[in-house]
Amino acid sequence: MNVTNLFGLIRTFELDSWVDSRGALVVAELAQFAPFDCRRLFIIHSVPSDATRGAHAHRECHQLLIAASGSVEVHIDDGLHQKVVVLDHPRIGLYLPPLTWAVEREFSADCALLVLASHPYDPADYIHDYDDFLATGSLPR
């Protein structure tokens, strides 16, 4: 499994894949690339091509993103650095630690974006205002 460190703790993974005449199997041993216990799963699908999702950060929640099908752009920002990561194959995983601002754009019609999260849903964990994010994100991490 190849790991690419982007900035801070944000990193992408190229997961192991086994391909034969019966198709492809992508495998992720979560302890190797998700530094959290998975408590919540969500799947984002059927997103219009001109729609955006996300546009928030989490105070405590870690996330792992994989496009199980199709493709999507993830615009990530830790308050100091910005990058666009394209998820366009189930082999590519993107780990987002808490206090990462993320916006998803350019969903392909067939995109099914899988997100594994470290915490149950808690509205108080979300930071929806970018200036609030910058203020919160400037705290020591």
Next chain:
Amino acid sequence: MNVTNLFGLIRTFELDSWVDSRGALVVAELAQFAPFDCRRLFIIHSVPSDATRGAHAHRECHQLLIAASGSVEVHIDDGLHQKVVVLDHPRIGLYLPPLTWAVEREFSADCALLVLASHPYDPADYIHDYDDFLATGSLPR
């Protein structure tokens, strides 16, 4: 979240889904429907329509299956009962306890089958012979 008990501990879930102009978000709080900690994730994709996958049981490993895109038939068998479950929407989850024989067939071309598993990969956990499965499965559970 609706739960349908099939037989034994095998059950399907209709997960919560939030649909608006930005697409659909399927959410699973794992503690509510996965009676295990998720240690491993795999995604099966690009499966030819005439191929089968699975055809084994696990001694200890619990699994949760979701077709994140497309559709697939899951033929399940606990040694006493058999059933075919069609996974054709990200809202449908299928929980398979240990000692369930499962075969996946009729993958649609766009199917991305997500499997969450309770254990890291261990070849000794797999039962690949159906008669061995019946012999093992007849033990008290």
